[in-house]
Amino acid sequence: MSLAKRIIPCLDVDNGRVVKGVKFVDIRDAGDPVEIARRYDREGADEITFLDITATHDNRDTIVHVVEQVASEVFIPLTVGGGIRTLDDIRRMLNAGADKVGINSAAVFNPDFVREAAERFGSQCIVVAIDAKKVSQNGEYDRWEIFTHGGRKTTGIDAIAWAKKMVDFGAGEILLTSMDRDGTREGFDLPLTRAISEAVTVPVIASGGVGCLDHLADGVIQGKADAVLAASIFHFAEFTINQAKQHMASRGIEVRL
Amino acid sequence: MSSVAVIDYGMGNLHSIVKALQHAAPEVDVICVSDAASILQADRVVFPGVGAIRDCMQALTESGLSRVIRQVALNKPLLGICLGMQALLTDSEENGGIKCLDIFPGHVKHFSDSLKNQEGETLKIPHMGWNQVHQTQKHPLWDNIQQDSRFYFVHSYYAQPDTSALIAATTQYPEAFACALAQDNVFAVQFHPEKSQAVGLQLLNNFLHWDGEV
Numbered sequence: 248m249s250l251a252k253r254i255i256p257c258l259d260v261d262n263g264r265v266v267k268g269v270k271f272v273d274i275r276d277a278g279d280p281v282e283i284a285r286r287y288d289r290e291g292a293d294e295i296t297f298l299d300i301t302a303t304h305d306n307r308d309t310i311v312h313v314v315e316q317v318a319s320e321v322f323i324p325l326t327v328g329g330g331i332r333t334l335d336d337i338r339r340m341l342n343a344g345a346d347k348v349g350i351n352s353a354a355v356f357n358p359d360f361v362r363e364a365a366e367r368f369g370s371q372c373i374v375v376a377i378d379a380k381k382v383s384q385n386g387e388y389d390r391w392e393i394f395t396h397g398g399r400k401t402t403g404i405d406a407i408a409w410a411k412k413m414v415d416f417g418a419g420e421i422l423l424t425s426m427d428r429d430g431t432r433e434g435f436d437l438p439l440t441r442a443i444s445e446a447v448t449v450p451v452i453a454s455g456g457v458g459c460l461d462h463l464a465d466g467v468i469q470g471k472a473d474a475v476l477a478a479s480i481f482h483f484a485e486f487t488i489n490q491a492k493q494h495m496a497s498r499g500i501e502v503r504l
Numbered sequence: 505m506s507s508v509a510v511i512d513y514g515m516g517n518l519h520s521i522v523k524a525l526q527h528a529a530p531e532v533d534v535i536c537v538s539d540a541a542s543i544l545q546a547d548r549v550v551f552p553g554v555g556a557i558r559d560c561m562q563a564l565t566e567s568g569l570s571r572v573i574r575q576v577a578l579n580k581p582l583l584g585i586c587l588g589m590q591a592l593l594t595d596s597e598e599n600g601g602i603k604c605l606d607i608f609p610g611h612v613k614h615f616s617d618s619l620k621n622q623e624g625e626t627l628k629i630p631h632m633g634w635n636q637v638h639q640t641q642k643h644p645l646w647d648n649i650q651q652d653s654r655f656y657f658v659h660s661y662y663a664q665p666d667t668s669a670l671i672a673a674t675t676q677y678p679e680a681f682a683c684a685l686a687q688d689n690v691f692a693v694q695f696h697p698e699k700s701q702a703v704g705l706q707l708l709n710n711f712l713h714w715d716g717e718v
Contacts (some may be wrong), residue, residue, distance in 0.1 A: 324656060371658045419658075
């Protein structure tokens with residue numbers, strides 16, 4: 248009897264529609280976010296994450312409405328990430344019904360923002376999203392750095408040191424995405440996931456690269472992740488959340504069934 | 505039409521709890537209020553909370569709501585959730601030690617930093633996610649909820665009541681701690697029923713039909 252490992256479907260939302268790209272290109276429409284969130288809730292999702300990839304500020308209200316609608320009928324934790332830059336952005340999302348917000352680039356540009364956010368709203372709702380990419384060469388010790396702008400810009404910051412710093416600043420959870428694996432369907436970067444999970448005291452969500460159900464289980468067993476996040480394998484109905492949970496259970500992982 | 509007041513004392517967002525109560529029992533009038541009169545007039549009261557205990561107790565004292573909650577606790581069905589549960593204990597060790605409402609005699613403690621699971625790995629804090637709730641006494645709020653159902657938790661502190669007679673359920677992380685307390689017309693839970701899908705809505709529905717008798 249213990250805490251269940253979580254399965255978190257992620258919805259990339261662009262202008263009110265769910266989309267999924269491969270390595271940030273080739274964006275495919277996957278449907279209405281409210282409808283999809285409802286389905287995931289019925290199938291037993293442990294949480295739902297919305298990533299607002301809308302580029303323009305004018306369309307920001309769309310995601311607020313999506314969250315409001317989903318929060319009125321889906322009673323599991325909801326996280327919203329993408330474009331969270333100010334305390335006011337956080338307040339708007341929480342008021343719309345989000346339980347947590349994901350902070351990514353804004354944390355890199357101004358780490359104190361994470362501290363202020365945690366002090367104001369509590370660590371329990373501050374998820375720091377880390378996009379990491381391997382920078383070591385073959386034969387060297389594994390080393391990963393933080394990237395911004397969808398994996399295009401390096402910062403020179405070591406991923407493990409950064410994760411620890413963000414926890415010290417008040418992050419209640421880390422959402423870790425491997426930029427090498429995101430959209431590839433080759434599975435999580437397990438050494439990266441394990442290194443971060445073992446380095447921090449807060450829960451770590453593994454993200455980036457899930458192509459089959461074994462990848463989810465590997466993220467927990469080998470990557471030591473507390474939760475696993477995936478998008479496309481669920482959107483296009485390849486697998487249901489329940490199938491994913493049954494599979495994880497069959498590999499000895501405690502899940503909520 | 506019966507009514508339930510959700511106490512709004514400025515600590516975070518009450519959208520989820522209000523929506524969940526409306527969903528759990530559409531026939532109940534749900535109001536989100538901060539004034540004593542409305543709270544005292546309602547048939548039932550929900551005392552939610554997230555964040556830090558110092559800010560919570562400060563807000564309750566300054567607004568005079570601590571007195572109102574003590575009064576509600578005397579005779580009306582009252583449901584404390586998360587920080588709203590912790591605030592009902594005698595004191596909390598969070599923020600260097602804070603006096604609380606003392607409705608349940610006992611203390612609020614931090615999970616030890618060196619907790620290990622069975623595999624010898626360090627347990628993560630906050631305790632976040634879906635864990636099993638083991639009912640240790642029969643109570644109307646557990647009606648139609650299976651033994652050991654999973655509810656959603658997110659917290660770093662937990663209640664340790666002075667007497668085990670107050671404990672209504674326990675959860676293991678990795679040792680058993682009190683995740684629900686009950687005494688007469690007061691019930692309190694560490695987990696979030698408003699975020700615990702069907703079982704959470706069932707618990708809220710039970711509360712909204714509870715007459716305060718055990």
